[in-house]
Amino acid sequence: MTTIIDGKEIADRIRADVSDCAAHLADEGVTPGLATVLMSDDGASETYVSMKQRACEETGIEGIHRVLDPEASAETLLRQIDDFNDDPRVHGILVQMPVPDHVDSQAVLERVDPMKDVDGFHPENVGRLVTGNTRYKPCTPHGIQKLLEAADIETEGKDAVVVGRSDIVGKPMANLLVQKAPRGNATTTVCHSRTDDLAEKTRTADIVIAAAGVPEMITGDMLSEGCTVIDVGVNRVDAETEKGYELVGDVAFESASEKADVITPVPGGVGPMTIAMLMYNTVKAASLQSG
Numbered sequence: 145m146t147t148i149i150d151g152k153e154i155a156d157r158i159r160a161d162v163s164d165c166a167a168h169l170a171d172e173g174v175t176p177g178l179a180t181v182l183m184s185d186d187g188a189s190e191t192y193v194s195m196k197q198r199a200c201e202e203t204g205i206e207g208i209h210r211v212l213d214p215e216a217s218a219e220t221l222l223r224q225i226d227d228f229n230d231d232p233r234v235h236g237i238l239v240q241m242p243v244p245d246h247v248d249s250q251a252v253l254e255r256v257d258p259m260k261d262v263d264g265f266h267p268e269n270v271g272r273l274v275t276g277n278t279r280y281k282p283c284t285p286h287g288i289q290k291l292l293e294a295a296d297i298e299t300e301g302k303d304a305v306v307v308g309r310s311d312i313v314g315k316p317m318a319n320l321l322v323q324k325a326p327r328g329n330a331t332t333t334v335c336h337s338r339t340d341d342l343a344e345k346t347r348t349a350d351i352v353i354a355a356a357g358v359p360e361m362i363t364g365d366m367l368s369e370g371c372t373v374i375d376v377g378v379n380r381v382d383a384e385t386e387k388g389y390e391l392v393g394d395v396a397f398e399s400a401s402e403k404a405d406v407i408t409p410v411p412g413g414v415g416p417m418t419i420a421m422l423m424y425n426t427v428k429a430a431s432l433q434s435g
């Protein structure tokens with residue numbers, strides 16, 4: 145029997161704990177605040193940010209949302225970040241990625257006060273993660289660690305293959321997996337679009353984490369019997385639905401679940417965890433800044 149991990153249920157449990165912490169902080173006069181900035185008219189980005197704002201409301205976090213014209217200057221975005229850096233109501237700042245091409249994304253990430261960088265994307269926080277002195281774990285990889293923990297999947301000594309090398313998921317995920325820490329201590333391989341024989345790598349893996357953004361690229365024949373498969377993909381593919389598209393993961397769920405012992409669905413797997421861990425980091429940020 146294949147176990148399908150219910151990310152929604154696990155995320156709800158984490159969000160309940162986060163709500164308790166937020167209420168505790170509020171009793172002490174500190175309402176955690178998360179500022180989000182959207183500088184894009186991409187529908188998926190709009191949806192993600194509105195889900196993050198709704199999660200704030202539901203968790204007792206003050207959500208402050210700014211939408212900037214995608215044509216606005218980089219300076220406008222940097223000034224908005226400066227305002228949030230200086231605003232004591234704001235403990236966490238999230239600039240939804242990607243930003244438009246005319247904006248230097250690295251300059252944006254570096255402008256966020258590292259103490260308010262609840263994404264964990266600032267070079268200072270990336271450095272801390274790599275050296276095992278973590279402040280804020282990036283939300284999606286952290287959420288995956290929580291899913292593995294909830295499903296009782298041990299990583300120590302296991303072969304893990306991460307497919308995808310993005311700064312948001314692939315690289316931080318690999319860093320967490322090799323750390324000397326719970327849900328770390330794995331022998332980790334990072335594969336990407338230039339990997340010669342991907343199937344050869346994934347077939348040796350006890351744990352496959354698919355985060356390449358390519359619909360259904362990981363199929364059952366690429367997996368070993370009894371493995372764990374975590375699907376980070378959220379791809380919109382054309383379909384005759386009301387919205388004109390459907391969401392498809394990076395994993396071909398049906399064939400993969402014939403091989404895997406444990407698998408995450410799309411939607412309802414990793415997605416809800418990303419938001420839960422963002423709320424977690426925001427409350428942590430409020431606690432660090434008020435303590």
Ligand code: GUN
Pocket residue numbers: 238239240241242263283284312418
């Ligand atoms: N775009 C896709 N995922 C993320 C994320 O976790 N944080 C931000 N800021 N942008 C994203």
